[in-house]
Amino acid sequence: MRKAIGVDIGGGSIRASLFDETGKELESFVSPTPEHLDNQSFLKILQDTIRPLAKSGIGIGVGSPGPLDNERGVMISSANLQGLKNLPIKKSLVDEFSLPVWYENDANCAALGEAYFGTYKDTESQLTITLGTGVGGGFVNQGILYSGYLGNAIEIGHTTSVIGGALCGCGVRGCVESYFSTRGFLGRYEEKSNRRLSHAEEFFQLVREKDAVAMEILEFGTLALAHAVRGAVHLLNPEAVVFVGGITKSYDLFGKTLETEIRSTIFPVLNERLKIGSGASLSGALGAASLVFSKEKV
Numbered sequence: 001m002r003k004a005i006g007v008d009i010g011g012g013s014i015r016a017s018l019f020d021e022t023g024k025e026l027e028s029f030v031s032p033t034p035e036h037l038d039n040q041s042f043l044k045i046l047q048d049t050i051r052p053l054a055k056s057g058i059g060i061g062v063g064s065p066g067p068l069d070n071e072r073g074v075m076i077s078s079a080n081l082q083g084l085k086n087l088p089i090k091k092s093l094v095d096e097f098s099l100p101v102w103y104e105n106d107a108n109c110a111a112l113g114e115a116y117f118g119t120y121k122d123t124e125s126q127l128t129i130t131l132g133t134g135v136g137g138g139f140v141n142q143g144i145l146y147s148g149y150l151g152n153a154i155e156i157g158h159t160t161s162v163i164g165g166a167l168c169g170c171g172v173r174g175c176v177e178s179y180f181s182t183r184g185f186l187g188r189y190e191e192k193s194n195r196r197l198s199h200a201e202e203f204f205q206l207v208r209e210k211d212a213v214a215m216e217i218l219e220f221g222t223l224a225l226a227h228a229v230r231g232a233v234h235l236l237n238p239e240a241v242v243f244v245g246g247i248t249k250s251y252d253l254f255g256k257t258l259e260t261e262i263r264s265t266i267f268p269v270l271n272e273r274l275k276i277g278s279g280a281s282l283s284g285a286l287g288a289a290s291l292v293f294s295k296e297k298v
Contacts, residue, residue: 001022002293003019003026003056003058004019004057004058004060004289004292005018005050005057005059005060005061005289005292006019006061006062006063006109006286006288006290007049007062007288008063008064008283008284008288009046009065010064010284011080012032012033013031013032013033014030014031014033014046015028015029015283015284016029016030016049016053017283017286017289018053018056018057019285021293022117023113023116023117023286025285025286026056027053029050029052029053030049031045031049033045037082037083037084039084039085039086039088042087043087043092047092047093047096050093050097051097054097057099058099058292059099059100059101059102059292060093060097060100060101060102060292061101061104061109061289061290061291062089062093062101062102062103062288063103063104063105063106063108063109063110063284063291064078064081064103064106065079065106066078066152067152068150068151068152069150069151070103070150070151071150071151072088073088073089073090073091073101073103074086074087074089079169089101089103100292102291102292102295103151104147104291105136105138105147106130106287107128107137107138108138108145108147108151108153108154109138109287109288109290110128110287111126111127111128111137111140111145111154111242112138112290113287113288114128114140115128115140115143115145115290116293116294117280117282117286118242118279118280118282119277119278119279120239120240120242120277123275124141124142125139125140125141125142125236125239126139126140126238126239126241126242127154127233127236127238127240127241127242128140128242128279129225129229129242129243130244131181131244131246131248132181132182132246133181134157134169134177134182135157135176135177135180135181135225136155136156136157137156137157137232138154145291156176157175157176158175158176158177159231160172160174160175161174161176161224161225161228162174162179162224165178166179166184166187166188169183176224179220179221179224179225180222180224181247182199182246185197185200185214185217185221186199186200186203188217189203189213189214189217192213192216193213200250203217203218204250204253207250207253208253218253218254222257222258223257223261225258226257226258226261226262226265227261227265229241230261230262230265233266233270234266238274239273239274239275240274240277241262241274241275241276241277242277242278242279243255243258243278243279244281244282245281248281255278259276259277263276
């Protein structure tokens with residue numbers, strides 16, 4: 001059975017895992033990212049994390065936050081990995097291990113992992129929305145990832161939900177990410193209450209306690225997300241819309257409203273086959289390994 005190496009680059013650590021074609025994790029290594037980042041030291045840590053697995057895989061898939069250039073395999077920059085700029089991930093790994101390497105935005109990797117191994121893997125096409133610190137997206141049709149120009153497609157978090165609204169991390173006002181994400185919830189709550197929350201779990205606990213401000217923010221954010229998804233459904237006509245990421249742990253607080261709003265506003269002909277729900281929230285490393293299985297299949 002073929003095996004692939006998946007690498008998930010996050011703000012705090014690098015995880016490299018070996019998977020078989022069923023999605024089973026066979027071996028894994030994790031390295032913390034250094035406090036003071038520069039290209040050379042980061043690439044060395046990346047190589048050292050992968051090295052114990054290199055002889056066992058048919059290829060390496062890598063996922064990270066963007067912006068990036070998936071054709072050249074370069075991380076252009078990252079808000080969570082400041083100090084890195086124009087990082088040549090693909091060239092570094094090909095030169096070191098003589099294996100094929102594919103590199104994509106982490107939301108695209110998540111979408112591919114869900115399409116191959118997730119809850120809705122038996123559907124023809126999947127629009128996957130990642131709900132966490134921000135909002136990301138990926139679209140897979142018949143097992144093929146649509147990544148767009150240089151891997152920057154399906155940035156649903158940066159579609160406008162409120163003209164002239166709250167300032168987003170991307171520098172533009174009114175993105176849906178400003179209203180439905182960890183960053184969005186905490187930012188809107190502080191604006192309305194002058195109280196700073198530390199994490200999403202604290203915000204959702206306030207919702208469970210019927211805090212009026214938190215409930216209002218979640219309700220508006222849910223509607224904003226629903227209409228962003230509505231637009232994407234009309235553009236892409238997926239068979240499944242899949243929500244993944246840390247925020248889906250609280251899906252019981254917003255999922256029914258979200259699904260109802262989407263279904264009540266899209267064309268009825270699309271509703272007849274559309275499936276909507278939370279996904280398996282597979283590991284980022286498995287999503288990255290799915291790049292290898294997908295490309296080798298093609």
